[in-house]
Amino acid sequence: MATTQEENQLRMGESLLNRKVIVKGDTTYKIVSKSVTEYHFTVPFILPDEERVEVGQIFSIKDQGLTFLARVLNIEHSSNYDGHWDTTMKGTQFFDQDQIFNRVIAEPLGCINKKLEFKKSRTLPTKFASVTRAEKEEFKFLSQVMGDIEVGYLRNGSRLVEEIPVALHSEAMDHHMGVFATTGMGKSNFMKVFAASCMRLFARGESKFGLLIVDPHGEYLKGKGPIKGLTHLKKYREGLACYSTNRQNASDPGVEELAISESEIFPQDIALLYEWSLPQRDALDTVSRIFDSASWLEEIQSPEGMARMVQEGFKDSTVMVLIRRIKNEMGRNPYIRKRSSLANILANLQKGKVVLVDIPRMSDRSELFLLSVISRYILDEYKKDEQEGQESRKNCLITIEEAQRVLGAGSNTARFESIAREGRKFGVGLCAITQQPKLIDKQLLSQFNTLVVMGLGDRNDRQHLEESAKQDLSSMDIEIQTLEKGEAVVSTLNIPFPVPARIHRYEDYLRRLEKEDKQESLITRGGFKPFLE
Amino acid sequence: MIRDHISLDGIDRYLAETGVQESDFVLVEPSDFTGEIFAVDGSNVSICNWSMASVNLIRAGYAVYRGRVWRRTVITFDDVFMADAKLCRNMFDPYLEQFFGLKGIDLKESDLDRLSSYYRELQEYVAINETLGEAHAGDIILYDGSFDVFELLRGALAVIFARAEEKGVALLAVAKSSSLFWGEEITLPFVQHTSTIGSGLLPEAAWYLSLKDKKVDAGQGRWNGETYVVRFCGESEHDFRVDAPLFLQDEMGSVLGKLAAYSCSSECLGYPHALFRAHRDIRITEQEGAAVRQRLMARLLESGMTHSEIRMLMQDFHDILEMRSGF
Numbered sequence A: 001m002a003t004t005q006e007e008n009q010l011r012m013g014e015s016l017l018n019r020k021v022i023v024k025g026d027t028t029y030k031i032v033s034k035s036v037t038e039y040h041f042t043v044p045f046i047l048p049d050e051e052r053v054e055v056g057q058i059f060s061i062k063d064q065g066l067t068f069l070a071r072v073l074n075i076e077h078s079s080n081y082d083g084h085w086d087t088t089m090k091g092t093q094f095f096d097q098d099q100i101f102n103r104v105i106a107e108p109l110g111c112i113n114k115k116l117e118f119k120k121s122r123t124l125p126t127k128f129a130s131v132t133r134a135e136k137e138e139f140k141f142l143s144q145v146m147g148d149i150e151v152g153y154l155r156n157g158s159r160l161v162e163e164i165p166v167a168l169h170s171e172a173m174d175h176h177m178g179v180f181a182t183t184g185m186g187k188s189n190f191m192k193v194f195a196a197s198c199m200r201l202f203a204r205g206e207s208k209f210g211l212l213i214v215d216p217h218g219e220y221l222k223g224k225g226p227i228k229g230l231t232h233l234k235k236y237r238e239g240l241a242c243y244s245t246n247r248q249n250a251s252d253p254g255v256e257e258l259a260i261s262e263s264e265i266f267p268q269d270i271a272l273l274y275e276w277s278l279p280q281r282d283a284l285d286t287v288s289r290i291f292d293s294a295s296w297l298e299e300i301q302s303p304e305g306m307a308r309m310v311q312e313g314f315k316d317s318t319v320m321v322l323i324r325r326i327k328n329e330m331g332r333n334p335y336i337r338k339r340s341s342l343a344n345i346l347a348n349l350q351k352g353k354v355v356l357v358d359i360p361r362m363s364d365r366s367e368l369f370l371l372s373v374i375s376r377y378i379l380d381e382y383k384k385d386e387q388e389g390q391e392s393r394k395n396c397l398i399t400i401e402e403a404q405r406v407l408g409a410g411s412n413t414a415r416f417e418s419i420a421r422e423g424r425k426f427g428v429g430l431c432a433i434t435q436q437p438k439l440i441d442k443q444l445l446s447q448f449n450t451l452v453v454m455g456l457g458d459r460n461d462r463q464h465l466e467e468s469a470k471q472d473l474s475s476m477d478i479e480i481q482t483l484e485k486g487e488a489v490v491s492t493l494n495i496p497f498p499v500p501a502r503i504h505r506y507e508d509y510l511r512r513l514e515k516e517d518k519q520e521s522l523i524t525r526g527g528f529k530p531f532l533e
Numbered sequence B: 001m002i003r004d005h006i007s008l009d010g011i012d013r014y015l016a017e018t019g020v021q022e023s024d025f026v027l028v029e030p031s032d033f034t035g036e037i038f039a040v041d042g043s044n045v046s047i048c049n050w051s052m053a054s055v056n057l058i059r060a061g062y063a064v065y066r067g068r069v070w071r072r073t074v075i076t077f078d079d080v081f082m083a084d085a086k087l088c089r090n091m092f093d094p095y096l097e098q099f100f101g102l103k104g105i106d107l108k109e110s111d112l113d114r115l116s117s118y119y120r121e122l123q124e125y126v127a128i129n130e131t132l133g134e135a136h137a138g139d140i141i142l143y144d145g146s147f148d149v150f151e152l153l154r155g156a157l158a159v160i161f162a163r164a165e166e167k168g169v170a171l172l173a174v175a176k177s178s179s180l181f182w183g184e185e186i187t188l189p190f191v192q193h194t195s196t197i198g199s200g201l202l203p204e205a206a207w208y209l210s211l212k213d214k215k216v217d218a219g220q221g222r223w224n225g226e227t228y229v230v231r232f233c234g235e236s237e238h239d240f241r242v243d244a245p246l247f248l249q250d251e252m253g254s255v256l257g258k259l260a261a262y263s264c265s266s267e268c269l270g271y272p273h274a275l276f277r278a279h280r281d282i283r284i285t286e287q288e289g290a291a292v293r294q295r296l297m298a299r300l301l302e303s304g305m306t307h308s309e310i311r312m313l314m315q316d317f318h319d320i321l322e323m324r325s326g327f
């Protein structure tokens, strides 16, 4: 309501008629309350579908020199009337649409000053300041804090803000990343988009880290049907190195057949694969002491090796179990040979390429085994380089699918935990992908500086994440629950608040990248030029 | 005992003792209306009072609707009023003269509460007079209250009636509560019992009943009009006392039909919606009263009075008993 004249109750009857006319004003889209930590504003109680307010949408409040941004947490029916007047159905319709409205409860994100700087806000907008849906103009400051690895566009509720790409920071990658989503919500798609952006950076000489992806589902290399793989990104193919255990895949040009040499396998790698009794574990420890590390696998399987173990005081049966399990693994993993790809893989990672290890149809256990061997190798080599002061090598990010298997609370897989805990010192980060974040050790989770959270239906998953995430995600619970396929909330320390994003569909992104001019001006922070079709 | 006063034993006794006949209940057909509806209301809140004088905050004005659409609300008076029998002629007379061409009135006998009520009513009449200026022939002006008013102000009302008739505007007073009663031995609530009977005779319909020549005292003859009991909306169980000037006698059915179409809002079913809005826009809330009280006190402090003097002046002994502190 707008009053055309100041109240003047205390001026006792100065003139006979003191008309004050109240006319229809804008009664909605105004801040009505309430504090620095929570804003309430009004919107019409009835709105066309395309203008409906949704949880997660970001609104802006221009107030003199400041622009406040706030994210919708909830929406309530409300009115200027008191009590429960509106809980029975009666009459034909509401007459006074300026008295009945919805109250939107929003969480302040921060405010932008005249210099386009974004800050957390220590104040609140003026009462009745007007509120509008934030548009690209208000999000411009975000472009300045975005990183170099584009993964999608900013999303405001269900609407895309195409002009504002969401991009992660290469610098944050040794601080670990988590990708969480219920099955089918788009984890693999995200990883391909992420990898494609990395390949692009490499091709432009801007890569800052190598990305290792071990793919047990055989979906990243060539895709399946309409779903494309990483090799389809021909323009930036130089940024990708592929290894495969599959003969046919390995016969493609540009794909090397994966080989691991026996000498690169340690007793600990075998230890990882089984539950062991105490004497068995003892025996494994002893193996690394009494055999030559380069030939222990061969030696222990020989009669002499067996005899030496017995000499050490182990029971026949204990040693037999050990040997049988080793033989099993060797049989199951035919890529174990004299030749090795590891040095090559490492070199590619250190150059900053994306390294894809394609291991289709491999059993769960073998996959873990392989991942363990490769990761240990990488970490050891990075440790050495650290000591030798190798400056030129790039950092490295190791992807783990179904990460709950190896980063779970109480899992016997200390290897990955040790990367999570100390990898950063040596420039090795983890990218944990899982559908069940609730199974990941909380303390590990709290070390993840970058989280890409997609739809998570399970309340326990969300709660677990919210309790351990570095940025506060608790207020986004409803939003995370209602995320659709391909939608994400991206939380990373370099961006001041968790950003709603729509991850590119890999196939679309591919088309766009293939079309762009390779020589196009370098991406620089803040000046990122989006490619719109 | 209480039950005797409230319940209605049988329609026969009601009919016999009031003189109402079943055929006096007239069906109202809601009809579309393209003109404007004006609704006039006022509000009066005590700010403080001591034995010799009192201060009230008074507000009057009107809301304007075309159909279901609110156009505007106009506040015509919004000020504090100091009631002092000696001084307050000066406050009444200019209005009476300027708006109604009347000579001053004699208020000497009136007590303080009366004075502020008179003043509020006077201001409501000024508001009605304003709506008469804005209305076009065929429009409807509603007044929250009754036309059976204090004698002192009947003169103003007579001027209003004449202007309404001249302009061809319908003018009705709708009372939210009424003290109409019937009964030869005990005093029985008339509007409520009429409701019950009306619901039985004309279920789920709007209707009205004229009290002309009925054995119910509605001040007939004291003012130039008739009183009705009206149900504005078939879905509602609420009825209202409605007063109308004599010149509307033959048009009541059609005027009420137009009102019935706009008395069915979800906000306030069964009541002319314009009056609902006027009430809400014009009423003085408790907070407003408190704010004015505070500002008045600040002024008095500025002028050199002490806290305890002001407290003596402004605090009602009721508040002390209830252990409320206004300050």
Ligand SMILES: Nc1ncnc2c1ncn2[C@@H]1O[C@H](COP(=O)(O)OP(=O)(O)OP(=O)(O)O)[C@@H](O)[C@H]1O
Pocket (backbone or CB within 6 Å): A181, A182, A183, A184, A185, A186, A187, A188, A189, A190, A227, A435, A485, A486, A487, A502, A503, A504, A505, A506
């Ligand atoms: N951002 C997106 N835009 C459009 N479609 C998408 C997007 N992300 C994923 N999809 C589609 O959703 C389907 C499932 O995606 P994806 O395989 O990436 O899910 P996932 O989370 O990896 O599932 P799983 O748990 O089975 O591994 C695919 O058909 C994919 O094309």
Ligand SMILES: [Mg+2]
Pocket (backbone or CB within 6 Å): A187, A188, A189
């Ligand atoms: Mg997947």
